[in-house]
Amino acid sequence: xxxxxxxxxxxxxxxxxxxxxxxxxxxxxxxxxxxxxxxxxxxxxxxxxxxxxxxxxxxxxxxxxxxxxxxxxxxxxxxxxxxxxxxxxxxxxxxxxxxxxxxxxxxxxxxxxxxxxxxxxxxxxxxxxxxxxxxxxxxxxxxxxxxxxxxxxxxxxxxxxxxxxxxxxxxxxxxxxxxxxxxxxxxxxxxxxxxxxxxxxxxxxxxxxxxxxxxxxxxxxxxxxxxxxxxxxxxxxxxxxxxxxxxxxxxxxxxxxxxxxxxxxxxxxx
Numbered sequence: 718x719x720x721x722x723x724x725x726x727x728x729x730x731x732x733x734x735x736x737x738x739x740x741x742x743x744x745x746x747x748x749x750x751x752x753x754x755x756x757x758x759x760x761x762x763x764x765x766x767x768x769x770x771x772x773x774x775x776x777x778x779x780x781x782x783x784x785x786x787x788x789x790x791x792x793x794x795x796x797x798x799x800x801x802x803x804x805x806x807x808x809x810x811x812x813x814x815x816x817x818x819x820x821x822x823x824x825x826x827x828x829x830x831x832x833x834x835x836x837x838x839x840x841x842x843x844x845x846x847x848x849x850x851x852x853x854x855x856x857x858x859x860x861x862x863x864x865x866x867x868x869x870x871x872x873x874x875x876x877x878x879x880x881x882x883x884x885x886x887x888x889x890x891x892x893x894x895x896x897x898x899x900x901x902x903x904x905x906x907x908x909x910x911x912x913x914x915x916x917x918x919x920x921x922x923x924x925x926x927x928x929x930x931x932x933x934x935x936x937x938x939x940x941x942x943x944x945x946x947x948x949x950x951x952x953x954x955x956x957x958x959x960x961x962x963x964x965x966x967x968x969x970x971x972x973x974x975x976x977x978x979x980x981x982x983x984x985x986x987x
Contacts (some may be wrong), residue, residue: 718861719863724767725814733782735818736789737820738788738820739790739824740792740823740824742796742826742931743794744969745947746949746976751781751783754792755783755785756783757783758781758782758783759782761778769811778794780794788984791818791820793811798905805857809934813861816938822879822941822942822943824983824984825931827927828946828969829947829948832900832913832923833895834951836948837951838950838968839947839948840947841887842945843880843944844899844945844946845875845896847874847898847901847932849901849929851902855930861937864938875944876941876943879942883943886983892979899921899924899929900923901925901927904926909953911954912953913953913954943983945979947972948968949965949969
């Protein structure tokens, strides 16, 4: 696993010596975000030997290096998911790679279903914590001692300092920010109403198919982590209509301008 990671690192470093401070993973609705920054260089995943490539429609599949508000960033334009059939070690490989490239802060974004009945499609939820018992830990297997400890602490996965930054940034953008706990599930199927009631009883406010595993891998490496979910639909049992990806994409597209503004302000305020 470590040899594969270092092979990907060497492959990227042979193409760029850019040193990012902030890593950003783009979820649905933010796919074009990287096109609007000061781009210095991009590297397609297909150019990186052994790198997992997303099979999800609309994911461009490349790293973009550049500047947001003067801060050097690396942006993952298209992520891979556990439900695509990749082992969890491959799902978090891009996160680890961005950390090795120099990023010490990770901002995660995603599209999520609202399990909290007070939420509405189009809301933004700052992730304060997560539940990931439905997916295998990315740290299972031999520990990568050069990245972090065997038993890393997860009492504060999502940085309290960065949560304050997100709150301030949302206020500056005039956004009514929600806060809550994100539950990562395997997908690709949506959850049943009974499952959603269970996750809600655990304290979950939003459900999705990514993010928590990436956050754990980043914390294992000592990166500071923040996360924002775009609530694109209400979870099963809270909506009168059947769930489909088209609704998710339509909502994400509708609020994408606000989402881009919020992400930019958060990075500037870090």
